[in-house]
Amino acid sequence: MTPHDPAPDRRLPQALRDLAERARKAQVGAGPRAAACFARCFADTWLTSMRPTADGDVFVITGDIPAMWLRDSAAQVRPYLPAAADPEVGGVLRGVLRRQVRCVLIDPYANAFNVTADGAGAGYPDEPRPGPRIWERKYELDSLCAPLQVGYALWRATGSLEHVDEEFARACRAVLKVMRTEQDHEARSSYTFRRVGGPAAGDTLPRGGRGAPVAVTGMSWSGFRPSDDRCAYGYPVASNALAAVSLHGLGELASAAGRAALAAEASALSAELAAAVRAYGTMAHQGERVYAYEVDGLGGALLMDDANVPSLLSLPYLGWCTPDDPLYLRTREAVLGPANPWFFQGRAARGIGSPHTPESFVWPIALAMQGLTSSDRDEKLRLLELLAATDGGTGLMHESFHVDDPTRFTRPWFGWANAMFSELWLDLAGLSPTPLYPALPGA
Template sequence: MTTKHVPKSFQKMMDLVAETFPEHEKLQKMFGQCFLNTYMTTLTETKEGLPFVITGDIPAMWLRDSTSQIRPYLMVAEDDPEMAAIIAGLVKQQMRFIQLDPYANAFNQEANGKGFQADKTEMSPHVWERKYEIDSLCYPIQLGYLLWKSTDDTAHFDADFRQGVAAILDVWKTEQYHETQSPYSFERADVRQSDTLNRDGKGTEVAYTGMTWSGFRPSDDACLYGYLVPSNMFAVVALGYLQEINANCWQDATLATQITTLKVEIERGIQAFAVQEHPYHGPMYAYEVDGTGRKNFMDDANVPSLLAAPYLGYGEFTDPKYLATRDFILSRENPFYVEGAELTGIGSPHTPDHYVWPIALSVQGMTATSVSEKRAILEMLVATDGGTGFMHEGVNASNHHEYTREWFAWSNAMFSEFVLSLCGVCVKGSPLAKMTK
């Protein structure tokens, strides 16, 4: 697997952007850099010859980031067997990692003991970090499903995939009863509160809701309340994908019942506990709840987010509860909504105050239903790259030359997907493809 040349299928996408935006040379250049970023600089191999995708400036593979980084290449894989094989190999590697430890969020390329081995949890040499996040288990299912839709190939739904799915279902069912059944705890010494869990590593106390518990957000920050709503939404979507995969590939009646039961229970929990009455926006989704009445009205830049719900496949882009939630998210009522001289959008407690995340701007663009909003966001992103031609993690809303992370492969990929959607090209089988028809 080489990462040193530009495949013809990639050049085709760059040519498409140039044809769609002939007057916008900076956009053309930025798209080329961002679209190639993962393939040229973060994609390596394990000793077994399977793909290993680092985040960029950290030599470990996150299940979430690796999926998001490779996702735009699904549009290439439709006509590029080599890229399709790389993505299938990544799915296999992800599912093997999940079998090693379904509670881990990031893994080492080999069992070398690197990473946060001093954390008070059940670490192993292959695990870089063991912050349990629901979305880490959703993303590989999503990637496998969308690869099938992009290529019509189901060979990657093999024994590794099925065993990974079994581990995922077991964890999600266990974590519906976090207080009484969960074996998981996590503590990290001498760090800010968002990098560890309170209550001896068990996190804030929760009551049963039907939803499944998460220790951490997709930012890798600790949850304030254990039922992270956007991640439970993503789990419902992933379980729907598994229903379809099982019906078409495995025809396992027992598995079908397990998947359907869990999906129904989580969805009921979302509607019963996560839909809350906001004093200004009416019925909308809270970001986190605990099952006892406590709720957290906010949204974070990282995906899954409430803003990204229809992009991920939960609900419709025009659903009233989503639109009310979106209005809240893009207002000063959201504590992480930022307005600056150069950028306006969603930030995160993971980065400094007054910083907007390009990832959230790309999501806002892809969930917008008006062309004017999409184009305004595109121009904002292109104008605030800090002179690098890349996307960053967070950017000072009043000075785009101040940012976190010189380049951030996940953000580059999200920007690439947003730009391609404006060219009328989307991942087959994705909600975005259905919206742009």
């Protein structure tokens, strides 16, 4: 199978075809090129990237990397949530959640997994050596939020609590244990990561793989960012905000399912993380407060943003705050301009890139997120058209592209970016998916 060719036995269910047709007919205002992109991007994950298994779950590859990232797979299925009440669509989404849950139970510190226990991995001699079902063992706080998000969204979309079984509850308890442990990384955590040899050795965490020093703040530590790049400081602010929101949703979900102890523990940790972000997660910029990208509780703070979600740009999308929140608006202005070292502009586009990709490459994920967090419909439509115009002639989104030449791009097959373009179209069409994220109290 070549990239973007549907598997022979895959078809788009009628419920998803109906959803795509409603979206196409909506008065979005986009041109034919954007419409063609939507049709192809919307179907992409379902037709090319899902792998039902004999164990009754569904493995979702990212695209041109044959591994399943918890974070990516949650984003890839999000555009299908408006049709989740359909038995076929809902059954597949529950299968994806079941696989996410089983991945967490294999190793809650891993970020990406193999479809079988074949020992395939990222190809680097990492220490400690990951198990045979693990593609990569970079600990990323936001990854643990993925099954919580999908579990909450399925409940909201269908009203069903069928997926809140004992296996789901065990995975949630594992998530809570890790997040609690990493609130005091220095004293309580045994996690280390070292990547030996070659250019990728830069992924090794300092201090023998433990990461740079941090103080106890109430936030939860993370070794790596949503980009899979190591953290400069130990507390990524947007990831902690996402964790607070996701745990709040778990509290609601577990309470509805009659799991009172799990609900109480999730709600308590949510409140702690939210309070810590508000107390420690900002910094001074041009005489005002903005959210920092990362902090360490020792006075270190980083002003930047990265295209990968969770990001500072995405905070309203995550349910952390409203789009008109003054602190968010100041942060948004900073990260969508020269104060952010990963903001680039050129003849074809301007937007947020990442240290994960070359300089002057912007990410469609960030452009879509800029649209999804905007209160201005004209800006949303402009960004949708821009994304279609910078597809490099492929009819699909990519990881990143050069701001002067969109035919220079990274990753020809990237399911997450295709899903984000689809979600922006659905947003403009008034068909936004049921939230993966509940609104946090006080947002």
